[in-house]
Amino acid sequence: MAEMTVEERIHEAIEQLTSAERRAARGLLANYPMLGLAPVAEFAKQAGASPATVLRFIARLGFRSYPDFQRALRDELQARTQSPLQRSRNRPRQESGNFLTAFAAQLAANISATASRIPQAEFDSACRRLADTRRACHLAGGRFTDALAAYMEAHLRLVRPGVRRLDGRMAARVDQLLDVKAGDTAILFDMRRYDPEMLDTVKLMRDRRAFVVLITDEWISPAARFAKVVLPCRVSIDRTWDANTAMFALVEALIARTTELAWPTASQRISANE
Amino acid sequence: MAEMTVEERIHEAIEQLTSAERRAARGLLANYPMLGLAPVAEFAKQAGASPATVLRFIARLGFRSYPDFQRALRDELQARTQSPLQRSRNRPRQESGNFLTAFAAQLAANISATASRIPQAEFDSACRRLADTRRACHLAGGRFTDALAAYMEAHLRLVRPGVRRLDGRMAARVDQLLDVKAGDTAILFDMRRYDPEMLDTVKLMRDRRAFVVLITDEWISPAARFAKVVLPCRVSIDRTWDANTAMFALVEALIARTTELAWPTASQRISANE
DNA sequence: TCAATACTGAAACATACGTTTCACATTGGG
DNA sequence: CCCAATGTGAAACGTATGTTTCAGTATTGA
Numbered sequence: 041m042a043e044m045t046v047e048e049r050i051h052e053a054i055e056q057l058t059s060a061e062r063r064a065a066r067g068l069l070a071n072y073p074m075l076g077l078a079p080v081a082e083f084a085k086q087a088g089a090s091p092a093t094v095l096r097f098i099a100r101l102g103f104r105s106y107p108d109f110q111r112a113l114r115d116e117l118q119a120r121t122q123s124p125l126q127r128s129r130n131r132p133r134q135e136s137g138n139f140l141t142a143f144a145a146q147l148a149a150n151i152s153a154t155a156s157r158i159p160q161a162e163f164d165s166a167c168r169r170l171a172d173t174r175r176a177c178h179l180a181g182g183r184f185t186d187a188l189a190a191y192m193e194a195h196l197r198l199v200r201p202g203v204r205r206l207d208g209r210m211a212a213r214v215d216q217l218l219d220v221k222a223g224d225t226a227i228l229f230d231m232r233r234y235d236p237e238m239l240d241t242v243k244l245m246r247d248r249r250a251f252v253v254l255i256t257d258e259w260i261s262p263a264a265r266f267a268k269v270v271l272p273c274r275v276s277i278d279r280t281w282d283a284n285t286a287m288f289a290l291v292e293a294l295i296a297r298t299t300e301l302a303w304p305t306a307s308q309r310i311s312a313n314e
Numbered sequence: 315m316a317e318m319t320v321e322e323r324i325h326e327a328i329e330q331l332t333s334a335e336r337r338a339a340r341g342l343l344a345n346y347p348m349l350g351l352a353p354v355a356e357f358a359k360q361a362g363a364s365p366a367t368v369l370r371f372i373a374r375l376g377f378r379s380y381p382d383f384q385r386a387l388r389d390e391l392q393a394r395t396q397s398p399l400q401r402s403r404n405r406p407r408q409e410s411g412n413f414l415t416a417f418a419a420q421l422a423a424n425i426s427a428t429a430s431r432i433p434q435a436e437f438d439s440a441c442r443r444l445a446d447t448r449r450a451c452h453l454a455g456g457r458f459t460d461a462l463a464a465y466m467e468a469h470l471r472l473v474r475p476g477v478r479r480l481d482g483r484m485a486a487r488v489d490q491l492l493d494v495k496a497g498d499t500a501i502l503f504d505m506r507r508y509d510p511e512m513l514d515t516v517k518l519m520r521d522r523r524a525f526v527v528l529i530t531d532e533w534i535s536p537a538a539r540f541a542k543v544v545l546p547c548r549v550s551i552d553r554t555w556d557a558n559t560a561m562f563a564l565v566e567a568l569i570a571r572t573t574e575l576a577w578p579t580a581s582q583r584i585s586a587n588e
Numbered sequence: 589t590c591a592a593t594a595c596t597g598a599a600a601c602a603t604a605c606g607t608t609t610c611a612c613a614t615t616g617g618g
Numbered sequence: 619c620c621c622a623a624t625g626t627g628a629a630a631c632g633t634a635t636g637t638t639t640c641a642g643t644a645t646t647g648a
Contacts, residue, residue: 055435058595059542059644066544069431070534074392077351077384080636088539090597095637106636107604110351118348140437140567144429147563148422155418163414187465191558194458279570284465288562289421293414296553332625354606364627369607380606381634 045116046109047072049101057100064089064097073113080106146277150286153274158290166253166269167294169225171301173200176224178250180206180213182238184284185229188255188291192227195295198313199306210237217241222249227294230254230261231275232282242266255287319390320383321346323375331374338363338371347387354380420551424560427548432564440527440543441568443499445575447474450498452524454480454487456512458558459503462529462565466501469569472587473580484511491515496523501568504528504535505549506556516540529561 044052050065057065067087068075075083084091095106103109170177177196181189186208193205206213220226226245230238242263245252254267257275264270273290275282299306318326324339331339341361342349349357358365369380377383444451451470455463460482470477480487494500500519504512516537519526528541531549538544547564549556573580 051433051435054433060596063539065433066534066538066546069433070532070546071392072431074388077388079381079634081634084597088536091636092597092638093595096596107353114348114351118345138429138434139571140432140434141429143567143570144425144563147566148425151418151422151425151559155412155415158414160412160414184465184468187461187468190464191458191461194461283566283570285425285559285563285566289418289559292421292557292559293417296417296557297413334626353604355604358627365606366608366627367625370626 046076046101046112053100057097060089060093061097061100063087064094073117076113077110143277147283147285150274150277150283151289154272154286154290155293157274158271162269162271163293163297166227166271167297167301169251169253169269170196170227170294170298171200172225173202173302173305175251176202176204176219176221178204178206178216178220178224178226178245179228180226180238180241181208181229182231182235185231185255185287188229188284188288189227191288192291192295196298198310199295199299200302200309201305206241210240213237213241214244217244217248220245220248220250224248224250226250226252228252228254228263228267229256229287230263231257231284231287232259234261234263239263255290257282257287320350320375320386327374331371334363334367335371335374337361338368347391350387351384417551421557421559424548424551424557425563428546428560428564429567431548432545436543436545437567437571440501440545441571441575443525443527443543444470444501444568444572445474446499447476447576447579449525450476450478450493450495452478452480452490452494452498452500452519453502454500454512454515455482455503456505456509459505459529459561462503462558462562463501465562466565466569470572472584473569473573474576474583480515484514487511487515488518491518491522494519494522494524498522498524500524500526502526502528502537502541503530503561504537505531505558505561506533508535508537513537529564531556531561 047069050069054062054065064083064087067083067089075086078086080091080094084094087094089097098106098109101109103112169175177200179189179193179196181187189205193203196203204216204219206216226242228238228242228245230242239262242252242254243266246266251269252267253269253271254261254264255271255273256264258272260270260272271290273284273287275284275286277283321343324343328336328339338357338361341357341363349360352360354365354368358368361368363371372380372383375383377386443449451474453463453467453470455461463479467477467479478490478493480490500516502512502516502519504516513536516526516528517540520540525543526541527543527545528535528538529545529547530538532546534544534546545564547558547561549558549560551557
């Protein structure tokens with residue numbers, strides 16, 4: 041009990057806290073442990089609670105006074121910086137207990153696997169194309185990946201002109217595809233239970249001489265045959281269904297790199313937006 | 315001068331210090347920065363000097379008061395622990411390396427940090443609520459996070475009935491909010507450049523006695539005050555803008571756990587869907 | 589719906605903290 | 619060796635801080 045970190049104490053006690061006390065707890069966790077080293081008034085203000093509530097919160101963690109609590113934080117911080125090894129040593133990782141941690145570890149692993157398997161040249165090629173602001177850019181996704189396309193659209197719009205997202209329904213898409221000009225860029229998403237409509241879309245894009253970038257899963261959509269660049273993502277996890285976090289990460293990486301490459305245009309648009 | 319760390323200031327000023335002041339400086343460097351966060355009396359005692367000397371030492375470093383000095387230490391510490399990537403932030407990024415790999419590593423780190431900072435009880439509480447299929451579930455996001463809400467909606471729809479997403483425009487939202495009944499669940503997204511409309515939405519949800527789960531960034535939206543459960547995600551990366559991958563990962567974790575908890579209902583719906 | 593209970597934060601309070609003062613100690617120059 | 623100049627810390631001081639109280643508010647259960 042005495043050998044617990046403040047953070048651990050919070051995790052253990054948080055259920056028994058009242059609503060305002062919980063705000064204090066969250067505030068502290070959000071920028072741990074710095075907020076706890078500030079005076080009570082500032083702690084309270086930043087956490088959105090009253091000083092009295094913060095004090096009650098501290099008391100519930102088992103500290104006799106606020107100075108006591110601060111001393112614990114300092115000691116802890118000292119122990120951490122003096123021996124970074126100690127931290128991982130006294131943590132025998134309760135695998136069974138924490139769903140979130142275990143799940144998050146898998147997603148993080150998927151991201152790493154994805155990044156290492158995608159050839160740098162392919163990734164760069166896609167980004168350079170996206171950064172070429174003279175060419176229009178079309179996005180489309182399937183049932184679940186449509187949200188990824190939407191996210192990417194929102195960000196690309198901030199960075200460059202000529203971004204549009206195709207409608208989810210094929211009927212409407214056909215009309216929109218008429219706007220695609222030779223040399224345009226297309227970012228398409230397709231994952232398992234590969235969508236026949238996406239296959240058609242890719243073919244049509246290709247017929248119109250668009251530069252097709254296909255973002256797909258590790259088993260690779262049949263539409264890949266007709267794409268110029270294929271970016272496969274690791275989606276399998278310890279479940280019966282797949283996780284798209286690595287795909288989302290790839291989208292963010294694409295946005296980041298594109299923004300860099302198109303900085304002259306992007307910086308103007310971003311500042312104009314604010 | 316203003317952008318110097320305290321440690322750097324000490325190294326620069328140490329030669330001009332008097333003997334007792336230098337003891338104070340050595341003491342602070344010996345266990346930096348913890349000693350500076352202690353009260354002056356303790357600092358003085360551990361450094362082998364008098365409180366007055368410590369104060370003079372602080373003044374020589376250019377601080378107007380001891381609290382001022384402590385605030386500087388806290389800010390500095392925060393910058394360091396908030397992003398272990400600070401090094402790459404200050405130094406010219408080594409472009410030579412693989413962009414994608416480096417970027418992906420940051421996102422993976424953000425996911426881990428997010429998972430470890432979220433109390434298990436908070437996460438579980440949100441999932442249990444979502445798995446209660448008798449209560450309707452409402453989702454809403456902001457400009458960029460709307461895509462996350464959409465993704466979550468698409469998956470939750472597969473798992474349970476009574477899922478609806480609020481319109482992006484506040485005007486339309488007001489009508490939709492009339493459908494919210496006491497005991498309903500609300501999943502709301504709000505991140506920096508916190509949306510005033512989202513604050514209103516949260517308040518309205520609360521007024522209607524909904525159970526509000528707020529997904530936000532590490533700096534925590536002001537809307538958190540009115541939420542039952544707050545799930546903060548680490549979004550800061552080595553750029554001027556933020557990355558939402560950890561937030562997406564959290565969404566997938568929520569979906570996964572909810573599906574587990576609501577399996578009787580979920581399994582039926584999923585198989586019916588195929 | 590209403591009463592009982594628990595929670596919350598503004599304000600009053602007491603304490604401990606940072607700060608200043610000043611007498612004494614130390615150092616360096618004549 | 620003595621004197622001036624500077625450095626030093628014990629004690630006094632005022633203020634900012636932590637703490638407690640209590641009236642108002644929200645929540646819970648009957």
